[in-house]
Amino acid sequence: MRENLKTKIAVFLFSVLAFLVFMGILTERRARSELELARAAVALGQFDSADRHYFQALNWYAPLGSSQKAAEELLALANNHLKEGRKPLALLSLLRLRSALIAARSFYLPRKDLLEKINPVIAQLLAENKLGHQANEQVLDGQALDAQAKAYLRLYTDLPPMDQKWPFLAVAGFLVWIGGAFEVIKIYFRSQVKFNSLVLPLVVFICGYCLWLISLTKA
Amino acid sequence: MSTQIRTDAAVQKSYYYLLFFFSLAVTMFYVACVTPSLGFRDGPELVVTATYLDIAHPAGFPTYNLLAKILTWLPLGSLGFRVSVFSALAGGATIFFLGLLLAKIHNLKKDSPPSLPWLWTALPAMALASPIWAASIEVEVYSLNLLFIVGLLYCAASWFEGRSIAWLYAGGLLYGLSCGNHAALALYLPVLLLLTLLGAPRKAVIPKGPIHGAATRIGFLAIVFLVGLSVYIFLFIRANIDYLPINFGYPNSLERFFYHVSDAKDSDVHASGLLAFNKLFFYLKFHFQNLTSVFFWPALPLVIWGLVFLWRYYQILSVALVTLILINMGFFFYWIDGVSAFLPSVLAWFILLSLGLGELGRFLRHLQPGRAGIAIAALLAVFLTLILAPARYQERETEAGFLATEMFWPDFVNLPPESVVLQSNNWFSAAAIQAIYSARPDVTLINWPWLYQARNTPPPNNQRFPLALLPKNSDGQFTSYLEPNYYSAFLNLNLDSGRKIYIQFSEDASLLSPYIKPDPNFMFLGRLLADNSAAQEAAHAGEFGLYLSRLMDYFDRLAEGTDPPLARKAPAYLFYIVRPILGFIAEQGDYASAEKVMRHFKARFSDPVSGRLLIPYDAGINAQAFFCELLVQQKRYHEATAEFETLIALDPSIGYSYYLLGSNYDKLGNIEAAMANLYRASEVDPLDVEIALRLGSYLAKNRSQKAAVDFLDEKAAYFFRQGLSNSGQAVIKFRDNLIMPPDNSDLSNENSSLGPSQ
Numbered sequence: 001m002r003e004n005l006k007t008k009i010a011v012f013l014f015s016v017l018a019f020l021v022f023m024g025i026l027t028e029r030r031a032r033s034e035l036e037l038a039r040a041a042v043a044l045g046q047f048d049s050a051d052r053h054y055f056q057a058l059n060w061y062a063p064l065g066s067s068q069k070a071a072e073e074l075l076a077l078a079n080n081h082l083k084e085g086r087k088p089l090a091l092l093s094l095l096r097l098r099s100a101l102i103a104a105r106s107f108y109l110p111r112k113d114l115l116e117k118i119n120p121v122i123a124q125l126l127a128e129n130k131l132g133h134q135a136n137e138q139v140l141d142g143q144a145l146d147a148q149a150k151a152y153l154r155l156y157t158d159l160p161p162m163d164q165k166w167p168f169l170a171v172a173g174f175l176v177w178i179g180g181a182f183e184v185i186k187i188y189f190r191s192q193v194k195f196n197s198l199v200l201p202l203v204v205f206i207c208g209y210c211l212w213l214i215s216l217t218k219a
Numbered sequence: 220m221s222t223q224i225r226t227d228a229a230v231q232k233s234y235y236y237l238l239f240f241f242s243l244a245v246t247m248f249y250v251a252c253v254t255p256s257l258g259f260r261d262g263p264e265l266v267v268t269a270t271y272l273d274i275a276h277p278a279g280f281p282t283y284n285l286l287a288k289i290l291t292w293l294p295l296g297s298l299g300f301r302v303s304v305f306s307a308l309a310g311g312a313t314i315f316f317l318g319l320l321l322a323k324i325h326n327l328k329k330d331s332p333p334s335l336p337w338l339w340t341a342l343p344a345m346a347l348a349s350p351i352w353a354a355s356i357e358v359e360v361y362s363l364n365l366l367f368i369v370g371l372l373y374c375a376a377s378w379f380e381g382r383s384i385a386w387l388y389a390g391g392l393l394y395g396l397s398c399g400n401h402a403a404l405a406l407y408l409p410v411l412l413l414l415t416l417l418g419a420p421r422k423a424v425i426p427k428g429p430i431h432g433a434a435t436r437i438g439f440l441a442i443v444f445l446v447g448l449s450v451y452i453f454l455f456i457r458a459n460i461d462y463l464p465i466n467f468g469y470p471n472s473l474e475r476f477f478y479h480v481s482d483a484k485d486s487d488v489h490a491s492g493l494l495a496f497n498k499l500f501f502y503l504k505f506h507f508q509n510l511t512s513v514f515f516w517p518a519l520p521l522v523i524w525g526l527v528f529l530w531r532y533y534q535i536l537s538v539a540l541v542t543l544i545l546i547n548m549g550f551f552f553y554w555i556d557g558v559s560a561f562l563p564s565v566l567a568w569f570i571l572l573s574l575g576l577g578e579l580g581r582f583l584r585h586l587q588p589g590r591a592g593i594a595i596a597a598l599l600a601v602f603l604t605l606i607l608a609p610a611r612y613q614e615r616e617t618e619a620g621f622l623a624t625e626m627f628w629p630d631f632v633n634l635p636p637e638s639v640v641l642q643s644n645n646w647f648s649a650a651a652i653q654a655i656y657s658a659r660p661d662v663t664l665i666n667w668p669w670l671y672q673a674r675n676t677p678p679p680n681n682q683r684f685p686l687a688l689l690p691k692n693s694d695g696q697f698t699s700y701l702e703p704n705y706y707s708a709f710l711n712l713n714l715d716s717g718r719k720i721y722i723q724f725s726e727d728a729s730l731l732s733p734y735i736k737p738d739p740n741f742m743f744l745g746r747l748l749a750d751n752s753a754a755q756e757a758a759h760a761g762e763f764g765l766y767l768s769r770l771m772d773y774f775d776r777l778a779e780g781t782d783p784p785l786a787r788k789a790p791a792y793l794f795y796i797v798r799p800i801l802g803f804i805a806e807q808g809d810y811a812s813a814e815k816v817m818r819h820f821k822a823r824f825s826d827p828v829s830g831r832l833l834i835p836y837d838a839g840i841n842a843q844a845f846f847c848e849l850l851v852q853q854k855r856y857h858e859a860t861a862e863f864e865t866l867i868a869l870d871p872s873i874g875y876s877y878y879l880l881g882s883n884y885d886k887l888g889n890i891e892a893a894m895a896n897l898y899r900a901s902e903v904d905p906l907d908v909e910i911a912l913r914l915g916s917y918l919a920k921n922r923s924q925k926a927a928v929d930f931l932d933e934k935a936a937y938f939f940r941q942g943l944s945n946s947g948q949a950v951i952k953f954r955d956n957l958i959m960p961p962d963n964s965d966l967s968n969e970n971s972s973l974g975p976s977q
Contacts, residue, residue, distance in 0.1 A: 011236065015243050022247050023295050023304070030255075052625065059255060059297045095632050099656035106294040126661060130636040152636070155660040155685060160271075167272055167288060174285045174450075181392055181446055189385035189439075216456040219272055 024062055031060035031067045038070065042077060047089055050077060051096045058100030061110060071097060071111055075118065082121075091125040094118045098156075107164045115159075123152035170215035176208030234335040238318040238342075245346045246311025249355040253303035255296075256624050262358035263651035264465060266302045270655065273465045274454055277482035281453035282399035283360045298655050302358050309362040310355025314346050316369045321570065323376045325577045327532040336596040337580020338573055343600055345569045348513040350562055360401045361562055367397030367404065368543075368563055372536075372570075375414045379533055384431055387415065391440040395447020402480065406546055407563075410539045415440060417535050451480060462682050464654035465647060469677045506547070509561055514568060521575030522568065528578050529571070540567045624652065631658055637686045639663045639713050663687035688712040810853045817846045840869055847879065856887045874904025878913065890921050905937065908946040912953050919957055928954055 038053035054077070057070035074097045081090035098118055104110050127148035131141070183201035257263040261276070268275040269287035287305040291298055318339050325333035345351060354361040374390030394411060397404045416433050431439065457463065458471035468479035477483075529537035547564040580596060631652060634640065640649065640662060652658045663684045678699050679689050690698045690708040698708075805813040820842065843866045850859035863880040870876070881896030897914045904910060911934045919927035931954040938947035 011239065015239070019243065019247065020295075023250060023293075026251060027296050027300075056255075059300065061297065062295050092632060095658065099658050100297075102657045103297045103299070103655050104294075105298070107292045108294070110294070126636045152661060158660065158685075160654070160657055164292065168292075170272065171285055171288050178392075178396065181443070182389055185388045185392060185443060186385050189388055190383040213452065213456065216272070216453060217460075219460075 173212030180205030334580030525574030
């Protein structure tokens, strides 16, 4: 019986591994394909299309995968736009890069270093955009520009909540109380049992439920 | 003999492993097909609610959000992709547990072991059938719903099999949790009660543990069900969290909580399927029409065989499955699209088909023991799969890839800093672009659904809208959406501070349910228009013109076909966004601008030879109808006649098109042509009561009252013969009003002129 259980667990773990490997291969292949399209678009000077394909390459984020190269290359493209004085295009590329990295967040935020680098540039470009509109493209007031850029930087560094501790506990608590409830049913109704044998699953159920409730208020 | 038994057991075991690996392969196939990004309709919303543990549209889907949240931690792909993968996992698990369920049910016939290869012959066909596939590749709750239904039936079958009553109560707990995934499962309560009250373990087996009577069972079931259902506490707690990107319904009080979970805003629509019992015949017809796309009808005898088997070995389960199909027909078809609504019915049909196949396997094994039967089963599986699966796939949004994101992206990221966007179309797509991608934190985005449901929306504050200027009361507190003229105040504040306001809205009420009337503050649109015509007119008109010209540029880029999937699918979606904006422009009297954009749209996406719009069917029909409407509004009836003919040529089976053409001829004074087209409309769509009433009215006006009364009597008799008593009575009432003196004939007067029903 125990042998049978061991085989089942081994098969299950193997399947989970196979599934993860499959997903890894799938995301990497798609990231590579998008990266190639992006490079072709850059070569043709189609920056709009290049932005889109880099963005989609980053959609297929995998640790150590081609999406990392896509991030670096999109940043290089934005820097190139800045050097050549194409500020609106640089802003669009940087917004794409920022958003793609944020949308790839899990229990961590990928390439936080890049985000810290690009947020001030985005803030500066937006501030120039705003004050440029208001000043009708005349010479900008340096102090006002700095103040505006700082205000935007505060907004752009205020990322969606990344702390996953409480969401994790909420989900864990949920799974624990469901498991505990099924266990109580299984033990209590399968045979006439003494109350003692119910104590542990009942405690698990109640603790899971409390953890779930508390975590939901904080997640 | 014992060696033979061991060998049989080993073979059976290997079949179960085969089922497991088959389900794994199906899951991987689903994953390869899933929506890579946000998806459409409920997709963007559910990605956000799973990521943030938010509150989705009614009934909130707490079970779904808590389970899908797990996938958001997987560091592969984007958040949208991962939540789609959850659907794929639920779909694959459904196939696996369905296999186990079939084996369990078939095993009720104890004197002969089940023939597993035969029993599972239809599983590949089911896994690849288009509705199951579609539910497993997009962000939706339906594949998890199917998994729950299979789980519930598995618990019931385990109890029937003679295992302990714990299985029944486990089913009760699962049922509570499943109602937290999609509250529509509560409708299957009659099925569950049927199984609980009338069902009992097989008498030949003595179950482990206690055997409860019906009353005790119901008592314990109610307790475990409520424990499972308590997952809805999630909504109550989360509604009180300060910042949730989507807090639909804001159920932070008991009143709002029950309003949300019962989906009271749409309650009239939900009940209509059940109340209109006399339409059951039509639901039946509709059900079978839908089923034809996934079912191989020559296999019907096997379904009947399966039903006979189930009736013989466990009557109550067969009754439960048939009831499940009937509930789907009676309730859902009135208001949900066929694909997602009849999934549980498809499941029930496949269960019966599989049981029939299992019985066939037993019969063949009896005739010809050995491996030949297994080989035939395998060939049959391939045959059924080939027949049912590949040719039946519908075009799904997956093909469009990132369209949901790309559709909004260029406009959204190009907005001037600190703009305010009021957005209605496509529900939460733009909200998801902010919440998932954090695309433009400086832009304030307000979704129209929040405005429609001001009563059930959290009060606005600057945490929610960091850069917008929000109205405050004399105490300096933010005022609620419910305050008189809130939106006028909001827009005045922001317009006066020089912020640009962009709107995307629907001038028709398609997003409004009958119970949600537009807030009186909707009049703020008047202020916006006043601003257009006064101080800010030039700026706003310039922005709007720029917007339209960018749309036309976008059409051009798409038509160049540099991205084939986008080029094929985008125009349809784009049309649905452009349509209300153009409608709005036309409403203001600027028909020329609206017509210009529509002509451009048609020119870019038409076949140069046939002139047919090369975009998906429904958008093509709607685009052409809208174009006709623009011409009629400009009183260019002769040009409109030719365009109506094109509309009819696109699909001659739509009665309403003939009706519109007839109306157009009426305006040209061509009574005979008008009459002919109205008759044609009535012939093509004989069940449309509105066309019948209009034709009756037109006959009275242009022929004689007798001709009108005769026609209406005939029509009323026709409706009664078809079982449409409501329509028949409406026609009789109309006829009675028509023959009354004119000063009492309100309805007659109301309908005396031809014109669109709106």
